[in-house]
Amino acid sequence: MEDRAVKPPAKTRSRGAAASGPQVHRADPLGPDDRRHLDVLRLQSTVGNAAAARLVGQGAVPGLRVQRTIGDGHDLQNNRFAGIAALEAAFDGESTIGPGASGGAVRVLQQGLLDAGFVIPPPGVSGTYGPTTRAAVRAFQASKGLSAAQQTGIVGRITMDLLDRHFLGHAPERAIATDTTRTLLEGTRTLTAADKAAFRRAITTEQRTASGALPVFHRTIGTSPDPYEVRIRAALGAAVTGLHTLLVASRPPRTPANLIPGTEIDGIAAKAKDETDKVFGRYKTGPALAFGLNIKDQFDVRDAEIAASPAAADAAAAWRVDKLLDGDDDIKLIDQQHGAVQSRAAEAALIAPVRSAVITARRAELLAIHRNWPASAGGGEINLQRYRGPTAARNRDILYDLFGTVIHEYIHTLESPAHVTFRSGLAAQRGGFVLREGTTDFFAKVVWDGLTFDAPLRAAIEGGFHDPANPTSHPVPAPDRYAEWQNAERSVGVVGIRNLMAAFFLGRTDLIG
Amino acid sequence: MAPPVMAASPLDHIARRDFREWRGLPHDAGYAEFEARFPRLVDAEAVGLLGTAHVPARYRIHVAEGYPQHLKAWYVDAHLILVEATLPQLASTVADLLEALGEPAARLDSSWGVLTVPGGLRVHPDRGIAVFVGPESQVLRVSLFAPGTPDDFTQRLRVESQVVERPLRESDRW
Numbered sequence: 001m002e003d004r005a006v007k008p009p010a011k012t013r014s015r016g017a018a019a020s021g022p023q024v025h026r027a028d029p030l031g032p033d034d035r036r037h038l039d040v041l042r043l044q045s046t047v048g049n050a051a052a053a054r055l056v057g058q059g060a061v062p063g064l065r066v067q068r069t070i071g072d073g074h075d076l077q078n079n080r081f082a083g084i085a086a087l088e089a090a091f092d093g094e095s096t097i098g099p100g101a102s103g104g105a106v107r108v109l110q111q112g113l114l115d116a117g118f119v120i121p122p123p124g125v126s127g128t129y130g131p132t133t134r135a136a137v138r139a140f141q142a143s144k145g146l147s148a149a150q151q152t153g154i155v156g157r158i159t160m161d162l163l164d165r166h167f168l169g170h171a172p173e174r175a176i177a178t179d180t181t182r183t184l185l186e187g188t189r190t191l192t193a194a195d196k197a198a199f200r201r202a203i204t205t206e207q208r209t210a211s212g213a214l215p216v217f218h219r220t221i222g223t224s225p226d227p228y229e230v231r232i233r234a235a236l237g238a239a240v241t242g243l244h245t246l247l248v249a250s251r252p253p254r255t256p257a258n259l260i261p262g263t264e265i266d267g268i269a270a271k272a273k274d275e276t277d278k279v280f281g282r283y284k285t286g287p288a289l290a291f292g293l294n295i296k297d298q299f300d301v302r303d304a305e306i307a308a309s310p311a312a313a314d315a316a317a318a319w320r321v322d323k324l325l326d327g328d329d330d331i332k333l334i335d336q337q338h339g340a341v342q343s344r345a346a347e348a349a350l351i352a353p354v355r356s357a358v359i360t361a362r363r364a365e366l367l368a369i370h371r372n373w374p375a376s377a378g379g380g381e382i383n384l385q386r387y388r389g390p391t392a393a394r395n396r397d398i399l400y401d402l403f404g405t406v407i408h409e410y411i412h413t414l415e416s417p418a419h420v421t422f423r424s425g426l427a428a429q430r431g432g433f434v435l436r437e438g439t440t441d442f443f444a445k446v447v448w449d450g451l452t453f454d455a456p457l458r459a460a461i462e463g464g465f466h467d468p469a470n471p472t473s474h475p476v477p478a479p480d481r482y483a484e485w486q487n488a489e490r491s492v493g494v495v496g497i498r499n500l501m502a503a504f505f506l507g508r509t510d511l512i513g
Numbered sequence: 514m515a516p517p518v519m520a521a522s523p524l525d526h527i528a529r530r531d532f533r534e535w536r537g538l539p540h541d542a543g544y545a546e547f548e549a550r551f552p553r554l555v556d557a558e559a560v561g562l563l564g565t566a567h568v569p570a571r572y573r574i575h576v577a578e579g580y581p582q583h584l585k586a587w588y589v590d591a592h593l594i595l596v597e598a599t600l601p602q603l604a605s606t607v608a609d610l611l612e613a614l615g616e617p618a619a620r621l622d623s624s625w626g627v628l629t630v631p632g633g634l635r636v637h638p639d640r641g642i643a644v645f646v647g648p649e650s651q652v653l654r655v656s657l658f659a660p661g662t663p664d665d666f667t668q669r670l671r672v673e674s675q676v677v678e679r680p681l682r683e684s685d686r687w
Contacts, residue, residue: 246685266557290557293574304582305626308600311648315628323678374685378676380561401684413560417567480682 076160078167079486080112080493091160098154101129104198108493109133109155112163113140114187115497116172125189125496170446173497177279177446184283188498188511195494196513202491203431203438205484215339217346228338229350235330236321236358244365247372251387254299259386260402262291264463268399269295271460272406279447283505284414289382289406294413298383302371317359317366325355375405382409395465396474403461404479408444415440418507434491438484439504442492445485448478524550527596527657530579531604533613537641537660538596544588547596551575554583563587563595564669570594579604595670596657607652614640619663624674625653638663643671 076082076091086105089095097109107127110120118136134153141151144162155163166172176187191199219228226234252258266288273288289295306313325331325342334340340347359366376383384405389395423435451457455471467473491512492500499511524547526535554574563570568589575584579602587595603610620632623645633653636643638661645654658670 243681286560287558287571289559290555292555293557294559294561302626304600305628308651308653309625309628309647309649312625312628316626319627327680373678374681375679376676377679379673380559383676397684401682417562417569420562420567477684480684482680 076164078164078493079489080108080167081160081164082490084108087155087160090155091157091164093157096154096156097129098152099129099131099134102127104194106133107195107198109163110136111493111496112167113137115176115492116140116163116166117175118143125195127194170449173446173492174279174450176497177501178282180282184506185498185502185508187496188502188508189496191495191499191511191513198494199491199513200431202494203426203434203487204429205434205487206429214341214344217339217341217344219338219346219350221337223337228334228340228347229354231334231338232325232331232351233354233358235328235334236324236354237362239324239328239330240320240358240362240365240369243369247374248365248368251372252390254387258388259297260388260398265291265295265384265386265402267463268403268461269406269410271457272403273410275451275457276407276410276444276447279450280411280414280443280501280505283501284416286410286413289410289413294381295406295409296381296383298373298375298385299371301383302373306367306371313367316370317363318355320366320370321355321359325351377409377412380413382406392465392467393474396462397477399461399463399465400477401479404444404448407447408440408479411440411443411447414505416503416505416507418509419504422503422509422513434484434487437482438486438488439491439500441481441485442488443504444479445481523657527551527584527598528577529604530601532642532644532655532657533605533610535614535640535642535657538593538658540659542593542659544586544591544593547586547593548573548575551577551584551586561587561672564667564671566668568669594658595672597672598655598657599653601652601655603652607646607650610644610652611635611646614642614644617644619667621667621671624676626676627678636663636666638666 070083070085070088074092076084076088081087081091084105086095086097086101086103087108090097097105104127106129107125109129110125110127110133113120113133113136114125118139120136121132123130123132137155137159138151138153140163141153141159146158146162150158217228224231269289269291273285277285302316306316335342342348342351372385374385382405384402387398389398419435423432426432426435453472453476455468458471458474458476459466459468462474488500495512499508502508503512523535523538523542526532528550552575554576558571558573560569560571562568570587570589572585572587575586577584580598581602582599585597585599586593587597605613614635614637617635617637618639619634619636621634621636622629622631623634624630625633625645625647628648630645630648630653633647634643634645641658641660643656643658643666644652645656647653656670656672658666
C-alpha cells in the first residue's frame with residue numbers, strides 16, 4: 001500500500017521482528033551517542049527486551065526513545081489498521097498523518113472515519129488528506145473528549161490509539177447494521193480500481209517467499225540422529241496417539257445421558273438466530289438451524305458413511321493421515337528442518353511407504369478419530385459432536401462453543417447466492433476461503449462482541465447447567481475463530497462495513513470487487 | 514390460484530422405493546401433497562442453494578419406510594423440485610435399477626464424506642433421476658426431480674456434497 005507524502009517513520013518498518021520480541025534502537029533524529037546506546041543494550045540484557053522497551057519509553061534512559069517495529073508488542077490491534085506502516089508509525093508517535101498526506105493509509109483512515117460515523121463530504125474516501133478529512137478527524141477527536149488544543153485534525157499517537165480502540169468491540173459495525181434511519185445501500189460507495197486491488201490484497205492468504213525458490217532437501221541433518229522419514233513416522237505415530245487420546249479415549253460412552261439432546265441444540269440455535277437477527281436482521285433473516293434438519297450428529301454421519309462403503313473407510317483413514325502430514329505442527333517443523341517439500345519427488349518417495357504403513361497399522365484409531373472429529377460442514381449442513389463434558393463447567397463451555405458455532409453457521413445461511421457465486425470464482429488462497437469462512441466469522445464476531453451475557457442469556461445457553469445462585473459466575477469462553485476473520489476485517493478497512501454487508505447479504509458484489 | 518396437483522404415481526414409486534419405471538416428478542409437483550404423504554421428521558425448514566447457479570430453495574426432512582436416513586424434500590414456494598434419499602433400501606437390485614435406467618446422460622464426480630467417487634453420479638435428466646453409485650456398486654443416494662436437460666440438473670438442482678472439516682480448536686481439548 002503506497003503512502004506517498006505520509007511523513008515517514010524513522011526506520012523502515014517490517015514484520016520481521018514479530019517473533020523476536022521488542023527491539024530497542026536509537027531512533028532518528030538523535031545523533032550518535034554510544035554510551036547511551038550501550039546503556040540500552042545493558043538494560044536489554046539485564047531485564048529483557050520488553051522491560052527495556054518499557055523503561056526506555058518511560059524515560060529511564062534520558063535522551064533515548066524506542067524505535068518500534070511492527071510486531072514489537074506495541075501495535076495497532078484492529079485489523080483494519082494493523083500492519084499498515086504509516087498508521088503504526090503514527091500509533092508509535094514516530095510520525096503523524098495530516099494535510100498533504102495521501103495513499104492507501106489515508107484511504108483506510110478515511111474509511112474508518114466513515115464507519116465510525118463521521119461524515120467526509122466529497123471527495124470522501126479519496127486517499128488524499130484534505131480539509132474535509134481534517135474536519136472529520138477534528139470531529140472524531142472532539143467526540144473522544146480531547147481538549148481543544150488536541151483537536152488538531154491530525155492523526156498522531158493519541159488519535160490513532162483512539163481510532164484503533166473505537167473498533168475493537170465492533171460497536172460501529174453494529175450501529176451501522178442496525179441503523180433504521182438509513183436504507184441498506186445508503187452510505188455504500190463505488191470502489192476505485194485502487195480500492196478493488198487493496199480489497200483483493202486484504203483477502204489473499206497466499207504465502208509469498210522472498211525469492212520463490214524451493215529449499216534444498218537434506219535427508220539427514222546434524223541435529224538429529226534419524227533420517228527424515230524415520231522422524232516423520234515417529235511424529236505421525238505420536239500425532240495419531242495424541243488425537244486418539246484427545247478425541248476418542250477421553251469421550252464418555254455414547255449413551256443418551258452423555259449426549260446433548262436435539263431439543264437443547266434447537267433451543268440454542270433459536271437463541272443464536274435471535275441474537276444474530278438483532279444485528280443483521282435488517283439485511284436478511286432465515287429459518288433457525290435445527291437438529292435433524294441441518295444440524296447433525298457428526299459421529300452418526302461419519303459412522304454411516306464408513307459403514308456404507310469399505311472404500312470410504314479406506315479413504316477416511318488415508319485422509320486423516322494426509323491431514324496430519326499437511327498440517328501437524330511437529331511435522332511442519334521436521335519439514336522445515338530438513339528443507340523438505342512433501343510434494344517433491346525425493347521427499348514423496350520417502351513419505352509414501354511411511355504413509356501406507358501408518359494407515360494400515362493405525363487404521364482403527366484413525367477411523368475412530370474420524371468419527372469423533374469435532375465438526376464439519378458442507379451442503380448447507382453442519383455436523384457436530386454432541387458429547388457432554390465431565391463437569392458442569394466443561395458442559396457450560398461446550399454449550400457456549402455450540403452457541404458460537406451456530407451463530408457462524410446461521411450467518412452462512414444468510415449469504416446471498418451472488419456472493420456465493422463471486423467467491424466460488426476465487427481460488428481458496430486468493431480470497432475464496434476468506435470470503436467464505438473469514439467474512440462469515442467476522443460477522444459472527446460482530447454479533448458475539450455485542451452480546452451481554454446476563455443471567456437470562458446465560459440461562460438460555462447453559463440450560464440445565466445454569467446455576468441460578470451464581471448466574472454470571474462462569475467465565476464465558478470466547479469462540480475460537482478461523483484465522484481468516486482477520487483478513488475479512490482488513491477488507492472492511494478498505495471497502496467499509498456497508499459495502500461488505502451489501503455484498504454478502506444482498507449480493508451487491510460490485511461493492512467489493 | 515389452486516396449488517398444483519401431483520399425479521399419484523411418482524409418490525407411489527417413492528413409497529415403494531422402486532425407481533425402475535421412474536419418469537420424473539411432474540413439473541408442477543406440489544410440496545403439500547408430498548408432505549401429506551410423507552410426514553415431517555421435524556417441523557423446522559431450512560434454506561439452501563442448489564446447483565452452480567446457487568438457486569435458493571427450502572427443504573424439510575420427511576419420514577418414509579425403507580429410508581433410514583429419511584427423505585429430503587426441496588421446494589420453491591409451493592413447488593416440490595427435488596427429493597433426495599440417502600442410503601435408500603431399494604426394492605430392486607442395483608443392477609436391475611441401472612439396467613432399467615439405461616446409459617446415463619452424464620457421469621459426474623461426487624463426494625461421499627471425504628471420498629470422491631469419479632463418475633459416481635449417474636445423471637438421467639430425461640428420466641428425472643440421478644443415482645450416486647458407490648465404489649462397491651451400492652446406491653449411496655438417489656435424487657428425484659422433473660425431467661430436463663443435463664444443464665438443468667447441474668445448474669439448478671445438484672446439491673453440493675463436499676464437506677469442509679473444521680480445524681481442531683483449543684476449545685476441543687477436554
